[in-house]
Amino acid sequence: MATPAKSIGRGPDHFINRIGLTVVYVGELLRHRAYTRFLHWAYGIFFFLALISGFGIYMPWIFRWFTPLFGGGAMTRMLHPWFGLGFVFFFGLQALNWLTLMAWGPGDTRWMKRLKDYVTHRDSIEPPDVGFFNAGQKAQFWEIVGGCIAYVTTGVIMWFPEIFGRWLVAVSYVIHDISALIMLAGIFIHIYLSTIGEPGTMQAMTRGTVSEAWAWTHHPAWYKDVTGRDPQQALEEARRKLNETAGVSGK
Amino acid sequence: MSDRKTLQVQRISGHPGPVPGEGTQRQEKLCKLIDTTTCIGCKACEVACVEWNDMPFQPTMFDNTYQTMPDTSWNYWNLIKFNEVSSDDGSFQWLMRKHQCMHCADPGCLAACPADGAIVQYSNGIVDFEEASCIGCQFCVSGCPFNVPKFNPSTKKVYKCTLCSDRVGQGLEPACIKSCPTGCLHFGTKDDMLQLANKRVVQLQQHAGLKDAGVYDPQTIGGTSVVYILHDATNPEKYGGLPKNPRIPLSFTLWKSWFKPIGLIASMMAFAGVILHYVTEGPRRVQPQPPVREIDGGEARKEN
Numbered sequence: 360m361a362t363p364a365k366s367i368g369r370g371p372d373h374f375i376n377r378i379g380l381t382v383v384y385v386g387e388l389l390r391h392r393a394y395t396r397f398l399h400w401a402y403g404i405f406f407f408l409a410l411i412s413g414f415g416i417y418m419p420w421i422f423r424w425f426t427p428l429f430g431g432g433a434m435t436r437m438l439h440p441w442f443g444l445g446f447v448f449f450f451g452l453q454a455l456n457w458l459t460l461m462a463w464g465p466g467d468t469r470w471m472k473r474l475k476d477y478v479t480h481r482d483s484i485e486p487p488d489v490g491f492f493n494a495g496q497k498a499q500f501w502e503i504v505g506g507c508i509a510y511v512t513t514g515v516i517m518w519f520p521e522i523f524g525r526w527l528v529a530v531s532y533v534i535h536d537i538s539a540l541i542m543l544a545g546i547f548i549h550i551y552l553s554t555i556g557e558p559g560t561m562q563a564m565t566r567g568t569v570s571e572a573w574a575w576t577h578h579p580a581w582y583k584d585v586t587g588r589d590p591q592q593a594l595e596e597a598r599r600k601l602n603e604t605a606g607v608s609g610k
Numbered sequence: 611m612s613d614r615k616t617l618q619v620q621r622i623s624g625h626p627g628p629v630p631g632e633g634t635q636r637q638e639k640l641c642k643l644i645d646t647t648t649c650i651g652c653k654a655c656e657v658a659c660v661e662w663n664d665m666p667f668q669p670t671m672f673d674n675t676y677q678t679m680p681d682t683s684w685n686y687w688n689l690i691k692f693n694e695v696s697s698d699d700g701s702f703q704w705l706m707r708k709h710q711c712m713h714c715a716d717p718g719c720l721a722a723c724p725a726d727g728a729i730v731q732y733s734n735g736i737v738d739f740e741e742a743s744c745i746g747c748q749f750c751v752s753g754c755p756f757n758v759p760k761f762n763p764s765t766k767k768v769y770k771c772t773l774c775s776d777r778v779g780q781g782l783e784p785a786c787i788k789s790c791p792t793g794c795l796h797f798g799t800k801d802d803m804l805q806l807a808n809k810r811v812v813q814l815q816q817h818a819g820l821k822d823a824g825v826y827d828p829q830t831i832g833g834t835s836v837v838y839i840l841h842d843a844t845n846p847e848k849y850g851g852l853p854k855n856p857r858i859p860l861s862f863t864l865w866k867s868w869f870k871p872i873g874l875i876a877s878m879m880a881f882a883g884v885i886l887h888y889v890t891e892g893p894r895r896v897q898p899q900p901p902v903r904e905i906d907g908g909e910a911r912k913e914n
Contacts, residue, residue, distance in 0.1 A: 416747065417874075419726050431745075432745035433745045520751055521751075525757075529859030537873070544880035547881045
C-alpha cells in the first residue's frame, strides 16, 4: 500500500503513526495516516477555541456570550493568544507534513479556471490531472499559511503593545480581524465540502481511509498513482457492474 | 449629581409667586482648567492625587531635573512634566505642565475598548475605567492620543485618573484642585472654565507680551474636560508631548463601527453560500451512482 505523505524521519510522526491504528479494508485506500489526522484535529480544536474566544472580543455586543465559556472577559483575553499559538504550532507541523503535496502546478491553475464547473458539478468525476489535493484545497492551505504569519505577527504586536506602540497596534488589530474573517468564511466551505457537500470525505480524517470510488471521483490522478489503474476505466467498470446489479434486481 | 437633579424644588405650599429655581437647567459638563503660566511645579497635586486615591508612594527618579519620574504609571496618575525649551531667538522657557487624563469628549480609549462596561463616560464629561470589567487587552492604550492609560501587569488591568469621580459625585472638587497653592488649577463648568481661560489668555497677550498664548481644548476629539492655558498654544508639543491635533486611529472608529459588522456579514455569506449550494446543486457523490428511480419536486437537473 502506497503511503500518501512521506514520513519526515523518526520524530513524533513516526511515534504517532505507530500507536495510531489505520485499518484499510478491501475497496479502500489509505488517505491520511494517524499523524496527519492527529495534527488535523489538534489544530482544529485550537482553531475553534481561538475563533470563539476571538469573536467574544471582536464584537462583544453580539458575541458577549462567548466570553463566559472561557471564564469571563479577562480570562478569554489571557487564553486567546495561547489558543492561537496552539493552532499555529500544530498547523505548522501539518504544513511541513504536507508541503510537497501542496506544491502548485500548472494543473492547479487550470483547475482554478474551471472553478465554476467544479461548483456546478459539470463533470461526474474530476479532471484526470487532479492529484492528492485539488487546487481549491491548496489555495485554502496557502491562505491559512499566510493567515498564520499574519496572526502571529499582528498578535504578538497586540500582545506586547508597550514594545510596539499605539499606531502599530491599531494597524495590527485590523489585519488580525481581516485574517479571522477570511478564515471564518473558509471554515464553512471546508466543513461543508468534507461532510454533506462531498459524502465519503469525512472518513479520511477519522479512520484515515477513503473508498476507491471516492478516490477516482475526486482525485483521479492520486487514484492512478496509488493503484496504477486508470480512473476513467475503473469508473466505467464499476458503472457496468452497478448496472448489471440494478438490472438483476429490477427483474 | 443625580441627587441634586431629582431634589430640585418644583412646587411650594403657601408660597406667593413663582417657585424659585423652577425650570433652571444645571450645566452638567465639568471641566478642570490648568493655567500653566502660574504653575510653580510644587507637585502638591501629585501628592494629593496619590493620597486621595490611596496609592503607595513611589521612589522618585532623579535625572538632574525637577521631574519626579519619566511618566505616569498605573498607580501614579498625575505628573507635572518639566520641559526646558530654548527658542530660536535665544530665549529660554521652563515649562511645567500637569499631565493626567484629559477626559476627552470623544474618548479614544472608550472607542477602542472591546469589554462591555470597562470604560464609561458620565454625562458630566468624566471618563472612568471600571476595572472589574476590564479584560486587560490594552486597546485603550492604543486608542488614547495622550498616552494616559497604564497597564498593571500583576492585576492585568488598566488604570488612569478618574477626575476624582468619587469626590465630584459628592459635590467636591478633585483632590489636585484642592491642593494647588497658586490657584493655577480651577474646577467648574466647561462654559465657566472656558470663559475664565479666554479672559486669562487676553491678559497674557496684552499685558505679559505672550502673543501666542492660548487655550488648549483640542476639537479633533470633540474638546476635553481638562483644558490648558498655554504660553504658546501654537506649539503644544513642547509641553512634553501634548499633541497639537490628537487623533484616534481609524481602526477604532471606522473599522470598529462600520467594517466589523460588514466584514462579519460578508464572512457569513460563505455559510449562506454552502447552504444554497446544497439546496440547488446538492452533494457531489462518488461515481458511479445507482440509476435514478424517481426525483420528487423541482426539475430533474442532471442525468447521471
